Amino acid sequence: MRLANGSRVVIVGGGPAGSFCALQLLAGAKQLGLHLEVAIYEGRDFSRPGPGGCNKCAGVLSSSLIEQMRSIGLSIPPELVQARLNSYMLHFSSRMLQVERQPEQAQILSVYRGSGPRLDKGDLERSFDAWLLEQACQAGATLKRQQVEGVSPGEQPVVKTSKETFRADLVVIASGVNSRSPLDPAWGYSPPRCEVMAQNEIASLGTPLDEVVHIYFRQPAGLLFGALVPKGKFMNISLLGEQLPPRAVEKFLDFHSIVQGGQPLELQKPPLLCGCNPKVAIGAAKGYYNDRMVVIGDAAVTRLYKNGIGSAFTTAAAAARCAVQCGVGKVEFERKYRPVCEGIDRDNRYGHLLFEIWKSMRDRPLFRRCWQNALEAEENRPPSQQIHRSILWHMFTGDRSYQQIFWQTMSVSALLALARGAA
Ligand SMILES: Cc1cc2nc3c(=O)[nH]c(=O)nc-3n(C[C@H](O)[C@H](O)[C@H](O)COP(=O)(O)OP(=O)(O)OC[C@H]3O[C@@H](n4cnc5c(N)ncnc54)[C@H](O)[C@@H]3O)c2cc1C
Structure with missing residues (x-):
């Protein structure tokens, strides 16, 4: 099951995962001299203010995401940076x-995902998601302002919108976790576990x-x-x-x-x-790939509480690479795409552990005092000795894996600093 010249790829959702996937599918296909028809279906208009035109997030872009974007030739225009x-x-x-x-x-940035707050009376803000979608369209994707109502399995998946029903060679589901999944239950997909923020x-x-x-x-x-x-x-x-x-x-x-x-x-x-x-995913989906169907971004798996847009990039890139270079069958996604999602899910287990440690710290005044003392004692030390501050920086920015942060937290120097805080 391979994509060929003229293959029709439907991407459901024009948030970061959908746009990143379109960009990387088109770039990968171009390298192989392959012409793909890539259409992004997105019901929302990101130039509208308020929750209706926004993908509801704090809009912090981690340094690792900024690097990932640079690697595919995307640099964030200054007018987007808030x-x-x-x-x-x-x-x-x-x-x-x-x-x-x-x-x-490296520096981190904040941006608007939509066009600013609902009750703002001033000029509209520039939206990151709108800009990203524009980049995908400039690279050759077509934007369809339609909601996809259903996607059912078959020799070729059948896509149904309010205006048309047609077959596709590949359907990429990038619908996030804040809308009902358009996938027919026959695909065996179940969305990730979520919390409401x-x-x-x-x-x-x-x-x-x-x-x-x-x-x-x-x-x-x-x-x-x-x-x-x-x-x-x-x-x-x-x-x-x-x-x-x-x-x-x-x-x-x-x-x-x-x-x-x-x-x-x-x-x-x-x-x-x-x-x-909004809902935030705190687990991984099940059944997130099949013949000619792959789920990416939040709807598949995302980094726990941080850098979700970075995970959207990672899953979109892996799915696009697999589709263009290896094929669009279940077997190919199992071999090339699943390990990437499992890597994020495995790292999240360290994330869950770190948040458990965090909660114990929050709920036990004595423990919290030791930690605060350790943090204060680091104030005038050289950066290499500011271990607890560095842990916090990486926790908040999401620019290191949870596994790395976990082992940094368990290191002898971090534990000694806590012991000194207790003393
Ligand atoms: C409170 C909160 C704060 C957050 N803060 C950050 C942060 O600071 N930094 C960060 O990196 N991440 C943050 N995140 C996570 C981040 O928002 C997500 O990880 C990211 O938006 C996922 O991108 P996505 O493209 O997978 O999904 P989404 O951004 O949710 O996009 C999905 C798109 O699909 C469209 N869609 C859905 N169904 C259909 C359909 N049937 N037909 C057509 N279109 C459809 C939707 O309209 C939407 O545009 C935060 C999340 C929450 C809840």
């Missing part, structure tokens, strides 16, 4: 601690391009961490946790004294300008 992030300010109950990017650590946006009181991400650990119940990410005129509030309560963002703002522009400000409840409760 902030260049250089440090994380951690807010504990009684103290604050800043973890700064070291000169050798909370997000909103407030006006920024800091300087434009404020480069500090603020991280909070307490309240509302179930919170793993809450992040305030600067984005030009606004700040994105993203709460990640387990079974967050209703009105989580309001409860979060009620509890915390939000710090912006370096000054703690008891905000008199800033007006909330947007608001959504």
